[in-house]
Amino acid sequence: MTHLFEAFNIALRMIVTGDSVVFSIALRTLLIASTSTLAATLLFVPLGCMVHFSTFRGKRLAVGFIQTMYSVPTVFVGMLVFLMVSRSGPIGGMGLLFSPWAIILGEIVLIAPIITGLTISALQSTGKCLEDTATALGAGRGIMILKVLTEAKYTMLTSVLMGFGRAVSEVGVAIMVGGNISGYTRTLTTAIALGVGKGETASSIALGLILLFLAMMVSIVVNLLQHGHGGEK
Amino acid sequence: MILQMKNIRLKREKNRILNGVSLDVPEGCFFVLMGPTGCGKTTLLRLAGLLDRPDSGKILFKGTSLPRKGKNLLQTRRRIATMFQSPVMFRGTVSSNIAWGLKIRGIPKTEIIRRVEQILGFVGLDGFAGRYASTLSGGEKRRAALARALVLEPELLILDEPTTSLDPAFKRDLLGRMKEIHARTGTTFLMATHDFTDALAVGTVGAVMRDGLIEQSGSMDDILFKPDNHFMASFTGVRNIFPAEFQGFKARIRELSIAHAEDRHGHGFLAIPPEVIVLSLSPKITSERNRFTGVVKSIERNGTNWDIVVEVAGVSLIVAITTGALNELFITPGSTIHLSFKASAVHLF
Numbered sequence: 094m095t096h097l098f099e100a101f102n103i104a105l106r107m108i109v110t111g112d113s114v115v116f117s118i119a120l121r122t123l124l125i126a127s128t129s130t131l132a133a134t135l136l137f138v139p140l141g142c143m144v145h146f147s148t149f150r151g152k153r154l155a156v157g158f159i160q161t162m163y164s165v166p167t168v169f170v171g172m173l174v175f176l177m178v179s180r181s182g183p184i185g186g187m188g189l190l191f192s193p194w195a196i197i198l199g200e201i202v203l204i205a206p207i208i209t210g211l212t213i214s215a216l217q218s219t220g221k222c223l224e225d226t227a228t229a230l231g232a233g234r235g236i237m238i239l240k241v242l243t244e245a246k247y248t249m250l251t252s253v254l255m256g257f258g259r260a261v262s263e264v265g266v267a268i269m270v271g272g273n274i275s276g277y278t279r280t281l282t283t284a285i286a287l288g289v290g291k292g293e294t295a296s297s298i299a300l301g302l303i304l305l306f307l308a309m310m311v312s313i314v315v316n317l318l319q320h321g322h323g324g325e326k
Numbered sequence: 327m328i329l330q331m332k333n334i335r336l337k338r339e340k341n342r343i344l345n346g347v348s349l350d351v352p353e354g355c356f357f358v359l360m361g362p363t364g365c366g367k368t369t370l371l372r373l374a375g376l377l378d379r380p381d382s383g384k385i386l387f388k389g390t391s392l393p394r395k396g397k398n399l400l401q402t403r404r405r406i407a408t409m410f411q412s413p414v415m416f417r418g419t420v421s422s423n424i425a426w427g428l429k430i431r432g433i434p435k436t437e438i439i440r441r442v443e444q445i446l447g448f449v450g451l452d453g454f455a456g457r458y459a460s461t462l463s464g465g466e467k468r469r470a471a472l473a474r475a476l477v478l479e480p481e482l483l484i485l486d487e488p489t490t491s492l493d494p495a496f497k498r499d500l501l502g503r504m505k506e507i508h509a510r511t512g513t514t515f516l517m518a519t520h521d522f523t524d525a526l527a528v529g530t531v532g533a534v535m536r537d538g539l540i541e542q543s544g545s546m547d548d549i550l551f552k553p554d555n556h557f558m559a560s561f562t563g564v565r566n567i568f569p570a571e572f573q574g575f576k577a578r579i580r581e582l583s584i585a586h587a588e589d590r591h592g593h594g595f596l597a598i599p600p601e602v603i604v605l606s607l608s609p610k611i612t613s614e615r616n617r618f619t620g621v622v623k624s625i626e627r628n629g630t631n632w633d634i635v636v637e638v639a640g641v642s643l644i645v646a647i648t649t650g651a652l653n654e655l656f657i658t659p660g661s662t663i664h665l666s667f668k669a670s671a672v673h674l675f
Contacts, residue, residue, distance in 0.1 A: 222414040229375055229408035230427035231478065233400050240426075244417055 096294070103295035104302060115296060119303045122280040125193050126261040129200035133260075134253050137205050141212025141252075146238055156213055162206035167265030174199040174270045191272035196280070199266030204256035211252030215245045247318045254318075258311040262304065281307075327389070328353040328482055328514045329374055334383035336369060343369045344380070345538040351482070351516055351531075353388075356508050358529030358546070359518040362561070366538040367518040368411070368486055374516060375408035375484045388481075404431065407480035411487040413471030415459035420451065423459050424474045431478075445477040449503060465496035469503070476507065485517040489524055501527045522562055526550065534561055555675050556595050564673070565644050566598040572674070581639040585615035586672040595675050600646035602671035605634065605655060606664045614666040622661045625652070636663055 107115050144156065176182050178189040178198065189195045219241055227237040242249070264282035271278035273287055281304045288297035329351040336344040343366050351357045351374075359367050372378045373385065376392065376399060385392050387406075393399050407427075416423050421442050428438045446452055449469040454462075462470055468488055475483055488504070489497045505528045508515050519525050525532055526546060533543035541561075542554045553559040559567050570577040572590040577583070579596070586596065604610070609617065620638035627633075632652050634645045645665065647655075657663060 220414065222410060222412065223416075225372075225377060225408075225410065226414045226416075228377055228403075229410070230430070230474065231400075231404040231407075232430055236430050240416070 100294040100298055104297075104299035107296065107299040108302060112296075112299065115299050115303070117276070118279055118281055118284050118300060121193070122261060122282075122304075123307070125196050125267075125280060126200065126257055129197045129260050130204065130253060130257040132197070133201045133204050133208050133256055136201070137208040138212050138249065138253070141209045142216065142238075142242070144209070145213050145216040156210070159206050159210040159213070163210060165203070165206065167203060167263045168269065169265075170199055170203045171266040171269030174202060174266060178270060190270060191274060191278060193271070193278055195270035196267050196278060199270050200260040200263065203263060203266060204259050207259055208252055208256040211255055212249055215248035215252055216241060218248055219245045251315050251318050254311050254315050258308060261307055261311075327351060328387070329516070330384075330386040330389075331370070331374065332384040332386070334370070334373060334380045334385070336373070336378075336380050338369075343538055344373075346383070347535070347538065347540055349533060349540060349543070351514060353514055354512050355531045356505070356515045356529050357517070358525040358532035359516065359535065360522060360525050360532055360549075360561070361518075361520065361535035361541075363520050365535040367520075367535055370535070371408070371484050371486050371516070371518050374482075375406055376403045377408065404478075405480060406482045406484065407475035407478045408484040409468075409471050409475045409486065409488060411490055413467055413474075415462070415467060415470065418459065419455065420446070420457050420459050420462070420470050421455040423470060424477050427474060427478045441477050445473045448476065448507060449473040450499075465492055465500065468492065468496075468500055472500075472504070472507075476511075476513075479511075480513060482514045482516060485515065487518055487520070489519070489521070497524070504528055534558060536561075552673065553597070553675060559595070559597050559673075559675065564597045565600050567595055568597075568641065570594060570596045570674075575669070577672070577674070579641050582618070582641045584672060585669040586674060587670045588674050590674060597673045597675070598643065598667060599671065599673070600633065600644045603643065603645040603665050603667045605636075605645055605647060605651070605657075606666070607655060607657075609664050610666050612666055615669040616672070617664070617666045619662060619664050622657050622659050622663055624659055625657070634663075636665060638665065 144152065174195060175190070177184055178187070178195050179185055180190070189198065223241055223244055224237055227240040232240060262282060264286060267273070267278070267280045267283045268286065271280065271283065273279050273283040281300050285297050285300050285304070288294070288300065327350045331347060331349040334344050334347045347366070347370060349370070359370065361367050369378070373380055387402050392402060416426060424442045424445060425438045428441060442455065446455060449472050451466065451469055451473060454466070454470070459467070459470060472488070485504070489500055492500065501524060504515065508528070517528065529546045531544070532546055532549055534541045534549060536557055542549055542558050549558070550562050553562055553564060556567060568579045570579050570584070571593055574589055574591065575586060577586055577596050584596065584598070609619070618638045620636040620643070623635040623637050623642060625632060625634055628646065630649070632647050632649065634647060634657070636643050636645055643665065
């Protein structure tokens with residue numbers, strides 16, 4: 094117990110004094126998670142919108158499949174991406190394996206269903222009545238879609254934040270395709286996993302606290318969006 | 327006619343919703359579409375508002391057949407405004423909600439401000455311009471939605487059950503305002519309701535729907551006093567409806583023979599409105615051809631009036647009387663009473 098308190102104290106000191114190793118790992122994690130979230134947002138928010146506003150056979154089945162993929166195991170995604178970026182894989186020639194780009198690619202695949210599915214849910218939550226109201230007030234299809242997107246923007250932002258939360262806290266993909274290389278592909282989660290194994294409790298706690306802080310920030314912002322702007326309808 | 331719907335049919339997931347509806351809405355009228363819940367009113371209004379397309383049939387707006395899609399459809403849709411049963415307000419203030427439809431039409435800002443201010447006064451929402459729409463009560467929300475539709479100065483305003491779930495005071499207020507606005511603007515109103523009292527309060531012309539078909543249409547007086555069939559009579563609240571056997575100017579209901587003003591033979595229904603029956607303690611000397619003696623079975627309050635159920639030759643007739651009349655008669659259940667009514671007051675269908 095004394096050992097744990099001591100480790101906690103050292104961890105807090107590392108955070109307060111701005112330990113360069115700890116903060117470089119945190120910064121790298123943020124950069125990788127932000128890049129993958131940004132790319133996934135640009136790709137999959139429009140896809141979610143397209144699915145919502147279009148009518149096609151099997152739409153309900155497709156949405157159901159996307160929602161099932163929310164909880165896909167990270168190691169499964171890690172394995173798939175590994176097979177793709179490894180030397181013999183379809184994009185093996187690009188030399189992405191054990192680079193931050195491989196982690197970014199893996200996280201994009203991991204959060205794609207979350208961002209797509211939650212975008213669809215966000216648009217559905219505005220209801221058919223909103224679309225009808227805009228149309229009945231004289232909007233053509235383009236203006237109607239724009240209005241629905243404006244009304245759902247805070248809920249849609251929540252889906253992006255949920256994706257970021259998942260990306261920042263995943264460990265399977267980062268270890269399998271990143272390789273946990275110090276100063277290059279080491280992220281908060283892989284560093285914690287390694288540190289605990291090596292008995293570096295203090296630095297692991299410091300990294301864990303930063304990770305917890307990031308996760309809490311995401312949660313707080315999501316809550317603010319849902320009950321702040323989200324509440325004003 | 328501002329709107330004509332001809333032989334409209336529509337199916338939704340193998341269910342027939344509209345089975346060949348034809349409807350003519352005269353320009354400038356307050357048209358009320360009535361019918362029980364689930365009869366297809368909302369579906370028909372969505373077609374009238376050009377929000378959906380029928381499987382077959384024709385819709386004409388001011389005599390012109392509507393295109394199925396394209397710019398012309400949007401142009402026509404912009405001459406119509408619809409207010410839904412549960413209005414959805416956009417995020418933002420009441421004024422931004424009302425201004426939205428004008429904004430997308432490219433109306434200049436100064437004109438928008440003028441029209442929004444004017445319409446807020448029209449619907450009794452002065453001082454609400456800056457309020458968040460999400461803070462409005464149910465009744466205020468309906469008025470704001472009405473303003474949002476009216477500000478577009480539509481040629482046809484469609485209202486789907488605008489008074490549903492409003493308390494009686496708000497309901498009266500909203501109906502009163504709609505009637506006043508209709509008189510002031512001359513806009514054609516097309517309102518759906520399942521409440522016949524609401525329909526009577528505002529409507530000038532109307533139609534009653536059942537199972538995806540129009541049962542009867544015409545002036546509100548015709549619908550109220552000349553129901554075409556048993557369903558119409560029940561829907562409009564006519565009581566004392568009986569199956570009868572007609573023999574010329576007489577009709578037989580079990581042992582009771584009723585005189586009426588139409589020469590008819592065979593079987594059918596007749597209705598004797600409770601308000602036309604006169605009660606007296608002694609036989610009345612009158613020209614009325616229907617005079618009977620009966621026994622009071624029950625006396626029940628019906629709003630501010632009273633319903634007296636009188637049994638005559640095995641037939642129970644409801645008689646509606648005022649509190650004053652009841653006090654004068656001194657009757658109790660079991661009392662013998664005399665009834666009379668005119669043959670012309672009996673309605674056959």
